[in-house]
Amino acid sequence: MEFKYNKGEWSEFYVFLHTLASGKLYAADSSMNKVPNVYYKILSSIRRDIEYNRDSSTNQIIFEYENTQITIPISTFESMEEILIEKIQLGTGTFSIPEINSIIEQLKINSIKERSDTKGDIILKIHDDVTGFEPTLSFSIKSYLGNKPTLLNASNGTVLKYQLSAPISENEMNRINSLSGSSKIKNRISAIRDLGIDLLYKDVPSTIFKENLQMIDYRLPEIISQIFLESYFVRGKKVSEVVQSFLDYNPTENPRIIKYKVQEFLVAIALGMVPLTEWTGLDEANGGYIVVKENAEVLCYHIYDRNRLKEYLYNHTKFDTPSTGRTSAGLLVHNEGGELEFSLTMQIRF
Incomplete structure (x- = not known):
């Protein structure tokens, strides 16, 4: 199957791979710079009713599909996100990336675009060090890898x-x-x-x-x-x-x-x-706002950081x-x- 998307849509899949590969989602300040000591630990990502769990003890991504447990090494996600970001930066218009078809098929994904009834662009389960809770949250994604995104x-x-x-x-x-x-x-x-x-x-x-x-x-x-x-x-x-x-x-x-x-x-x-x-x-993206910078850095304005998000958007x-x-x-x-x-x-x- 050939998958053809624009830079913004490919960027959403890049965030999916990146967050599971790194296991962290760093916060951004009001100037869109990384806050090194503030990040959210990624436990899993949910796409179309499949939960992709990150097991740091075995360095595997584990999920179930049609009653079968499937595991993919985190190293595969790391190598694929590198290929993906390179191709996104080189791509124009709507384009395919044959090099990552294998990971898409392994993940049992028919479309990298989320369903229209899905709240937000990506759903992540995080460990919140502030509260100790492990909420499942939706995030909106904006990418600077192509043309400047619209709000x-x-x-x-x-x-x-x-x-x-x-x-x-x-x-x-x-x-x-x-x-x-x-x-x-x-x-x-x-x-x-x-x-x-x-x-x-x-x-x-x-x-x-x-x-x-x-x-x-x-x-x-x-x-x-x-x-x-x-x-x-x-x-x-x-x-x-x-x-x-x-x-x-x-x-x-x-x-x-x-x-x-x-x-x-x-x-x-x-x-x-x-x-x-x-x-x-109410906020549809109840987790916050994820930004993909021109240098492919992925940062987040968590819902707790509403003031930072306000200043970022305003400026x-x-x-x-x-x-x-x-x-x-x-x-x-x-x-x-x-x-x-x-x-x-x-x-x-x-």
């Missing part, structure tokens, strides 16, 4: 709508919409402002995403919409810098509260909140402008009531 993908769910503070003529509307080029959306927003007109928050059309945001704070749909609008005028669009720019122009807002709300929003997305699924307020993410394609995003359009509206589609990446 929040653009979709119909992430559309934000704005209304004009005053009416404009059809001629002005057409003139503004005709502005083109790589900075067309920024230029259109500037053209509206040059008329002495503000773009005011109107709505998040996706009821689900709007309510998910309101679970964090009832005002968050408005706050995030205005902050995202501000991102078009901040070089680099780094979230922390955009928030500061927003605060500079909105002195009545409390900086401590705004920063906290934005951080909670980022953490909620990182741990499983998605725009088009009703969110309970390492940026707002992004996805392609408008055939949508009306970035254009002045009349709604059903004849009023002019302006919409943007939000995306956040590392």
Whole structure:
């Protein structure tokens, strides 16, 4: 069987091999550096109802398949993860890695992608030295081995709508919409402002995403919409810098509260909140957040280290402008009531 995946998907399998091979998952600080004295001992990993147990006394990975016990030397995992990481770094697009087919088949894996109903990207059983417990936890994985990963993908769910503070003529509307080029959306927003007109928050059309945001704070749909609008005028669009720019122009807002709300929003997305699924307020990835760095180092923001995760996300993410394609995003359009509206589609990446 040929297995073809992209770098992000292969990275998830790399984390699976790496954690079982090393038996440790090191913590990261807020700058994504390893904390040498903090790590979580890996006891097993669970994939598609199979539990792969790490036996350090025999240096074996042991699991049961169809009532038969199967053992694979940990050294095999170590050699395979080295091959895998080399091929991931060299690969482009979607690609196969024939050299590791043998380990995939030995592990009785039909697909390295987790089922869509699985919470998180990997499930690990760890020994927690803090509590002495051995919980089974799900983790979200983000990989820097390929293109910078996205935190929040653009979709119909992430559309934000704005209304004009005053009416404009059809001629002005057409003139503004005709502005083109790589900075067309920024230029259109500037053209509206040059008329002495503000773009005011109107709505998040996706009821689900709007309510998910309101679970964090009832005002968050408005706050995030205005902050995202501000991102078009901040070089680099780094979230922390955009928030500061927003605060500079909105002195009545409390900086401590705004920063906290934005951080909670980022953490909620990182741990499983998605725009088009009703969110309970609970973390889907209840173990935390695993990062695969460009140098293949695997680090973790454990759920206990929520503050580190907050700072990492706040200082390492940026707002992004996805392609408008055939949508009306970035254009002045009349709604059903004849009023002019302006919409943007939000995306956040590392």
